[in-house]
Amino acid sequence: MPTAWEPLHFVRGAAEADEPMGSKEKWWVDLPMFGERQWLLKLARLDELDGTVSGEDWAEWTVHQFAEQLGVPSATVRPALLEGRRAIVSRSVLRDRLEYLDHGNSVLSARFADYDQSVQGENQGYTLAAVRDALEEVGPPADTEWPGGFTAFDVWAGYLLMDAWVAGRDRHHENWAVILRGDERRLAPSFDHGNALGFQERDERRVRMLDDELHLMRWVERGTSHHFAGKPKLTELAWSALGLASPTARRFWVERLDAISQDAVHSVVSQVPRAIMSEVTHTFVVRLLATNRRRLLDGYSGT
Ligand SMILES: Nc1ncnc2c1ncn2[C@@H]1O[C@H](COP(=O)(O)OP(=O)(O)O)[C@@H](O)[C@H]1O
Ligand SMILES: [Mg+2]
CATH class of the missing domain: 1.10.1070.20 (Phosphatidylinositol 3-kinase Catalytic Subunit; Chain A, Domain 5)
Structure with missing residues (x-):
C-alpha cells in the first residue's frame, strides 16, 4: 500500500520564527505525536505574476516516496497546510541533540x-x-x-x-x-x-x-x-x-x-x-x- 496524502494542519503561532538557510519561507515545528524530532515546515512558493502555487509540495512528497523505492535514504516528508497555504513538513534528519x-x-x-x-x-x-x-x-x-x-x-x-x-x-x-x-x-x-x-x-x-x-x-x-x-x-x-x-x-x-x-x-x-x-x-x-x-x-x- 502506498503512503496516503494526508495533510497536517498548522496555524501561524505553532511555527517558530527561526528560519534556516535556503530560500523559501520555512520554520521548525514540533509534532510530538510523531516523536521527538523537529520538522521543517516549508511553504510552496507562489508565482508573483499570477498567484499560482508551485508544485514544490507534491514534488517534495513524491520524490521522498521515490527515494524509498530506489533505496536512497531521505528525510521523511508529509504534506501540510499552514492556515490553508500549501506546504510540506520534512522530519529532521538529526536523530537527537548529539x-x-x-x-x-x-x-x-x-x-x-x-x-x-x-x-x-x-x-x-x-x-x-x-x-x-x-x-x-x-x-x-x-x-x-x-x-x-x-x-x-x-x-x-x-x-x-x-x-x-x-x-x-x-x-x-x-x-x-x-x-x-x-x-x-x-x-x-x-x-x-x-x-x-x-x-x-x-x-x-x-x-x-x-x-x-x-x-x-x-x-x-x-x-x-x-x-x-x-x-x-x-x-x-x-x-x-x-x-x-x-x-x-x-x-x-x-x-x-x-x-x-x-x-x-x-x-x-x-x-x-x-x-x-x-x-x-x-x-x-x-x-x-x-x-x-x-x-x-x-x-x-x-x-
Ligand atoms: N529534514 C531535514 N533535516 C535537517 N535539516 C534540514 C532538513 N531539511 C532541511 N534542512 C535544513 O534546512 C536548510 C533549508 O532547507 P531546504 O529543504 O534545503 O530548503 P530550501 O529549498 O529553502 O533550500 C537545509 O539546507 C538544511 O540545513
Ligand atoms: Mg536547500
Missing part, C-alpha cells in the same frame, strides 16, 4: 582550503572528484544496511542517480550534508527535493510534451545541473558519479533503478489529490519518470 549537520560547502572547504563557498550557480571547485575526496573519511548514512565496504560516496552517487531520475537540478553544496556525532561522521539522508519533476511547468506545456515525444526529449535533455563545474547534464553527472563509485555501488544502484516498476510509480503519484496536481501533471510525471529511467539505463555503459 547530532549536527555539516553542509557540503563546509565539508568541501575543510578538505580544500581554496574551495569557494560563496559562488552562486556554477562553481568550478564543485566537482564529483572533489566531493569524493571530501567524503573520504565519512561513513554511509546510519540506520540502513549497506553492502559491505559501502562508502559515503557510494551512497552519494545514488543521490545523483535519483536526481537524474526525478529531474532534480538542485544538488548544490548546501543541499547535502554530513552528520557529526561525537567523532563519528556519516553522510546525511538526502533532503530538499521540491525542485524536481518539472514542478514549475504549466499544464499547457505538459500537454504539448505529452503529445509530442520530441518536445519531451528536448525538455529532458536540457536538464543540467546549475551548480557543478561545467553544468553537466543530470544523466551524465549520474553516470560519472557511478563511474567514480565502487563496482559494488555501481551494480547496486543500477539494479535498484532497473527494479522500479511503473505500477509502483503510478501508485505514488495517484495519491496526490487532483486539486493539487492536475490530471495532466499526474500523467506527465509518470511519463517523465519512465523516460528518465530508460535514458539512464539504456545510456549507461558502466559495469
Whole structure:
C-alpha cells in the first residue's frame, strides 16, 4: 500500500520564527505525536505574476516516496497546510541533540582550503572528484544496511542517480550534508527535493510534451545541473558519479533503478489529490519518470 496524502494542519503561532538557510519561507515545528524530532515546515512558493502555487509540495512528497523505492535514504516528508497555504513538513534528519549537520560547502572547504563557498550557480571547485575526496573519511548514512565496504560516496552517487531520475537540478553544496556525532561522521539522508519533476511547468506545456515525444526529449535533455563545474547534464553527472563509485555501488544502484516498476510509480503519484496536481501533471510525471529511467539505463555503459 502506498503512503496516503494526508495533510497536517498548522496555524501561524505553532511555527517558530527561526528560519534556516535556503530560500523559501520555512520554520521548525514540533509534532510530538510523531516523536521527538523537529520538522521543517516549508511553504510552496507562489508565482508573483499570477498567484499560482508551485508544485514544490507534491514534488517534495513524491520524490521522498521515490527515494524509498530506489533505496536512497531521505528525510521523511508529509504534506501540510499552514492556515490553508500549501506546504510540506520534512522530519529532521538529526536523530537527537548529539547530532549536527555539516553542509557540503563546509565539508568541501575543510578538505580544500581554496574551495569557494560563496559562488552562486556554477562553481568550478564543485566537482564529483572533489566531493569524493571530501567524503573520504565519512561513513554511509546510519540506520540502513549497506553492502559491505559501502562508502559515503557510494551512497552519494545514488543521490545523483535519483536526481537524474526525478529531474532534480538542485544538488548544490548546501543541499547535502554530513552528520557529526561525537567523532563519528556519516553522510546525511538526502533532503530538499521540491525542485524536481518539472514542478514549475504549466499544464499547457505538459500537454504539448505529452503529445509530442520530441518536445519531451528536448525538455529532458536540457536538464543540467546549475551548480557543478561545467553544468553537466543530470544523466551524465549520474553516470560519472557511478563511474567514480565502487563496482559494488555501481551494480547496486543500477539494479535498484532497473527494479522500479511503473505500477509502483503510478501508485505514488495517484495519491496526490487532483486539486493539487492536475490530471495532466499526474500523467506527465509518470511519463517523465519512465523516460528518465530508460535514458539512464539504456545510456549507461558502466559495469
Ligand atoms: N529534514 C531535514 N533535516 C535537517 N535539516 C534540514 C532538513 N531539511 C532541511 N534542512 C535544513 O534546512 C536548510 C533549508 O532547507 P531546504 O529543504 O534545503 O530548503 P530550501 O529549498 O529553502 O533550500 C537545509 O539546507 C538544511 O540545513
Ligand atoms: Mg536547500
